[in-house]
Amino acid sequence: MTSPRNSSQIKDNNVRTLLYAIKQNGPIAKRDLQHLTGLSWGAVSSLTGELQERGYVVLCGKQITSVGRKPAELDINGNDFYLVGIDLNTSALSGVVTDLKGRIVREWTRLFARLDYDCVMETLFSLLDEILLQEFPEKCFLGIGLAVQGFVDVEKGVSVYLPRVRHWKNVPLKTMIEERYGHYTNLMHDPDCLMIAERTFGAVCLGLSQNAILLRLDGGIGMSIMSNGQLHMGANGKAGEFGHVSVRKDGPVCTCGNKGCLEELASGDGLVRRFVEQVNQGRKTIVDISTLNTEGYRALAMAAQKGDALCMELFQQMGECLGFALSGLMNVLDPELVVLYGELANYRTLFFGALFEQMNAHLYTGIAPKVIFSEQGKDAAAQGAALVVADHVIDGIEITAELEQLAKEKEEAGKNK
Numbered sequence: 430m431t432s433p434r435n436s437s438q439i440k441d442n443n444v445r446t447l448l449y450a451i452k453q454n455g456p457i458a459k460r461d462l463q464h465l466t467g468l469s470w471g472a473v474s475s476l477t478g479e480l481q482e483r484g485y486v487v488l489c490g491k492q493i494t495s496v497g498r499k500p501a502e503l504d505i506n507g508n509d510f511y512l513v514g515i516d517l518n519t520s521a522l523s524g525v526v527t528d529l530k531g532r533i534v535r536e537w538t539r540l541f542a543r544l545d546y547d548c549v550m551e552t553l554f555s556l557l558d559e560i561l562l563q564e565f566p567e568k569c570f571l572g573i574g575l576a577v578q579g580f581v582d583v584e585k586g587v588s589v590y591l592p593r594v595r596h597w598k599n600v601p602l603k604t605m606i607e608e609r610y611g612h613y614t615n616l617m618h619d620p621d622c623l624m625i626a627e628r629t630f631g632a633v634c635l636g637l638s639q640n641a642i643l644l645r646l647d648g649g650i651g652m653s654i655m656s657n658g659q660l661h662m663g664a665n666g667k668a669g670e671f672g673h674v675s676v677r678k679d680g681p682v683c684t685c686g687n688k689g690c691l692e693e694l695a696s697g698d699g700l701v702r703r704f705v706e707q708v709n710q711g712r713k714t715i716v717d718i719s720t721l722n723t724e725g726y727r728a729l730a731m732a733a734q735k736g737d738a739l740c741m742e743l744f745q746q747m748g749e750c751l752g753f754a755l756s757g758l759m760n761v762l763d764p765e766l767v768v769l770y771g772e773l774a775n776y777r778t779l780f781f782g783a784l785f786e787q788m789n790a791h792l793y794t795g796i797a798p799k800v801i802f803s804e805q806g807k808d809a810a811a812q813g814a815a816l817v818v819a820d821h822v823i824d825g826i827e828i829t830a831e832l833e834q835l836a837k838e839k840e841e842a843g844k845n846k
């Protein structure tokens with residue numbers, strides 16, 4: 430175990446430890462905080478007092494219960510500090526305002542009129558203007574988090590590539606947003622934001638797993654990998670490009686240039702491309718082709734549910750390819766849990782049987798991980814992006830030297846008791 434270098438570091442960590450404990454467990458009594466963090470009563474009292482003074486934490490009222498008086502509890506202040514979370518996805522732009530705990534206060538959705546650089550930036554800025562300059566002007570915003578599809582350079586805050594968006598290359602979103610609004614801004618790949626939301630509010634947070642993978646199934650395929658409780662980013666930040674795992678040596682050519690990528694066989698947009706190919710070859714279908722532009726894969730799913738043979742075959746093929754590719758991943762990563770998220774995942778009955786059959790048939794260990802469907806709402810990626818910024822804010826909280834000294838004395842007095 431590494432020991433902290435000096436007392437200032439100890440106190441600095443203690444104030445954050447307490448705030449994280451309140452964020453995750455609040456409302457919580459001070460006595461329980463003491464047990465949870467292992468800090469002395471004096472240190473808990475003085476540091477939570479400081480957090481209350483600064484407005485991060487509030488005291489919930491004392492309650493009289495049938496077994497006596499329930500002690501006052503501390504919780505995150507949900508009224509004075511806010512974060513913005515944005516999900517920049519080519520199917521829609523979602524925005525949320527959350528408190529420091531990640532609880533959604535309000536939400537917005539915008540569609541893009543066209544998928545080109547000018548239109549996407551205009552839509553993004555108009556949404557941020559509405560949230561930051563019109564809707565909550567008097568409120569205290571602590572930062573902006575963006576969940577971004579495609580390839581993201583997290584360190585530089587650059588959206589390198591956004592699928593299907595014309596003239597979009599190396600867009601320095603972090604700098605552009607920070608210069609325009611003056612708020613700290615952070616970019617992350619959208620499946621990683623979903624994993625964080627899932628960990629905080631969904632199944633992973635229930636302690637089911639420290640080793641999990643999350644798949645976002647929509648127009649494209651996104652993946653996040655959690656290994657021993659940490660996100661696995663890879664040497665170049667490109668880990669999790671599951672959509673470009675090739676499952677057919679001579680399969681259809683993908684947008685990336687390779688052949689037989691999962692994106693072509695098992696994503697929503699890929700399903701539509703395979704469908705059009707088959708119809709052009711003379712296959713019959715009940716799908717009204719004119720609805721494909723607006724409805725995309727949803728039109729195919731509806732038809733499959735009504736028994737359309739071509740659409741049923743495409744979803745069956747999707748399940749087989751996903752299950753086959755997942756088995757390889759299971760053999761390498763050995764996760765306990767696979768979480769499926771996204772609108773395409775909602776049509777599970779059309780592909781889940783084939784997915785399971787193929788996955789189980791190719792598992793080396795024979796032990797299948799638990800596969801669950803996320804119960805998080807449509808704003809989960811935006812919420813996860815805001816949660817990342819909330820942690821950045823907490824990590825940046827400093828306390829004064831006088832308070833550090835006071836907490837240190839109380840901590841030592843507590844130990845000598």
Ligand SMILES: [Zn+2]
Pocket residue numbers: 672673674683684685686687690692
């Ligand atoms: Zn590809």
